[in-house]
Amino acid sequence: MRHLLNILDLTAxxxxxxxxxxxxxxxxxxxxxDACRGKILATLFFEPSTRTRLSFESAMLGxxxxxxxxxxxxxxxxxxxxxxxxxxxxxxAYADIxxxxxxxxxxxxxxxxxxxxxxxxxGDGGHWHPTQTLTDLxxxxxxxxxxxxxxxxxxxxxKFGRTVHSLIEAMSRYAGVRFVLISPQELALPALEKxxxxxxxxxxxxxxxxxxxxxxxxxxxxxxxxxxxxxASEEEYQRLKDSYILTPEKMALARGDMIVMHxxxxxxxxxxxxxxxPRACYFRQAYYGRYIRMALILKLLEESGKGKAVPxxxxxxxxxxxxxxxxxxNPHCITTTEQGLPQRxxxxxxxxxxxxxxxxxxxxxx
Numbered sequence: 001m002r003h004l005l006n007i008l009d010l011t012a013x014x015x016x017x018x019x020x021x022x023x024x025x026x027x028x029x030x031x032x033x034d035a036c037r038g039k040i041l042a043t044l045f046f047e048p049s050t051r052t053r054l055s056f057e058s059a060m061l062g063x064x065x066x067x068x069x070x071x072x073x074x075x076x077x078x079x080x081x082x083x084x085x086x087x088x089x090x091x092x093a094y095a096d097i098x099x100x101x102x103x104x105x106x107x108x109x110x111x112x113x114x115x116x117x118x119x120x121x122x123g124d125g126g127h128w129h130p131t132q133t134l135t136d137l138x139x140x141x142x143x144x145x146x147x148x149x150x151x152x153x154x155x156x157x158x159k160f161g162r163t164v165h166s167l168i169e170a171m172s173r174y175a176g177v178r179f180v181l182i183s184p185q186e187l188a189l190p191a192l193e194k195x196x197x198x199x200x201x202x203x204x205x206x207x208x209x210x211x212x213x214x215x216x217x218x219x220x221x222x223x224x225x226x227x228x229x230x231x232a233s234e235e236e237y238q239r240l241k242d243s244y245i246l247t248p249e250k251m252a253l254a255r256g257d258m259i260v261m262h263x264x265x266x267x268x269x270x271x272x273x274x275x276x277x278p279r280a281c282y283f284r285q286a287y288y289g290r291y292i293r294m295a296l297i298l299k300l301l302e303e304s305g306k307g308k309a310v311p312x313x314x315x316x317x318x319x320x321x322x323x324x325x326x327x328x329x330n331p332h333c334i335t336t337t338e339q340g341l342p343q344r345x346x347x348x349x350x351x352x353x354x355x356x357x358x359x360x361x362x363x364x365x366x
Contacts, residue, residue, distance in 0.1 A: 001116075002303045003115075003121075004118075004130050004131070005108045005128065006130055006166070012173050018134065018296060021294075022291040022292045025295060033062070034063075035063045036060060036065030036298070037065065039065040039066070040065060040097075041068075041098070041297065042091050042092075043099050044069050044087065044088075045069070045071050046084075047102060047123070049123070050265065051286055052122045053071060053099075055293055056099045059290050068095065083338055083339045084107050084111055088110070088114045093116060098111070099122050101121075101123045102125070103332070104333065104337055105124050105127035105333055105334060106124060106333055106334040106335070106357070107124050118304050124162070124334075126159070128165065129166050129263075131292070131293055132162075133166040133170050134292045135288055136167050136170075136261060137170060137292075139288050140261075143281050148176050149175070150219040152218070152220045153180040153182055153215075153217075154179065155211055155222065157183070157224050158187055164189070164224060168189075169197050180207075181194075182209070182210070183209075184209065192361065211250060215253035215254045215258075216253055216254065218254065218255070220258065220259055221259070221261070223244070223261070223266075224263065225266055246260065247271045247273070248274060257279075260277070263285075264285075323345035327343055328364065330360050330362035332360065333357060333359055333360040345364055
């Protein structure tokens with residue numbers, strides 16, 4: 001069964017084909033109005049969402065399909081203590097495809113092991129958010145015309161920002177890309193992410209603390225909010241929440257063809273006055289999200305309908321634990337809540353130095 005758990009489950013060629021399909025749907029939506037007639041999408045959102053959930057539901061309805069699901073774990077049996085594995089095993093008997101969001105990192109991997117139908121990861125904690133990345137890539141293609149040779153500034157919460165992690169993984173495939181990482185030290189990009197997808201590929205990258213310092217060199221500024229729900233301490237959140245605020249004055253320092261992106265929702269990190277700047281494309285970005293999700297649903301249902309067992313690229317199906325007795329120390333990992341789930345670790349890299357949790361990819365040092 002083919003799933004989309006991580007953006008790297010798709011090849012660059014597959015992403016190009018999805019973008020082409022999304023463009024065709026935008027050009028002639030009526031042609032696709034009955035493409036999913038008789039099919040059901042289940043949206044299982046264990047964590048609140050507006051854009052992602054409604055975008056998925058709108059996408060399926062636009063394809064002539066139907067939708068069922070829940071928008072918060074409090075309205076599901078998860079509130080009674082039901083495991084992700086059991087929820088997926090049941091719901092996959094009622095639907096043809098599932099889009100899910102979960103606050104615990106690695107939850108979609110558990111879902112993929114217990115489903116009868118394709119799973120789409122709509123975000124798992126601070127880990128991955130592949131459909132937002134598809135949205136981002138469609139936006140970049142429309143607004144900049146290419147992926148190669150771009151300088152991408154990522155600003156705000158780079159530690160917990162799953163959209164940032166997935167975008168870096170996707171853009172690191174393209175020639176001439178350069179990254180500028182703008183964040184407080186406390187919210188810097190995790191070392192494992194930087195090592196695997198930037199440093200190991202020799203991609204030029206610099207880190208800075210000042211947004212103003214970076215503005216003039218960027219082709220893309222990707223703003224993110226400081227995520228209150230990811231902090232264990234309210235005091236730490238209050239200290240960092242106003243670290244970066246994009247204003248018209250700061251926009252004046254940028255190139256005329258730079259674009260501003262944001263996965264939304266925003267809190268106060270972009271002044272509403274910036275909305276009138278034609279370089280602000282975050283609401284267009286949300287618009288593109290519906291169409292790329294339509295293309296993805298079509299792709300996964302088509303492959304599912306062929307009856308082919310397509311292994312998840314890069315995601316081993318629960319291999320033998322290489323570190324018996326170890327316990328993942330990440331409090332956001334699915335292993336902290338999922339009943340009966342064994343701990344599993346893999347070597348962190350080809351050099352065999354260190355280990356990482358199979359589910360959340362957090363580093364572990366014996």
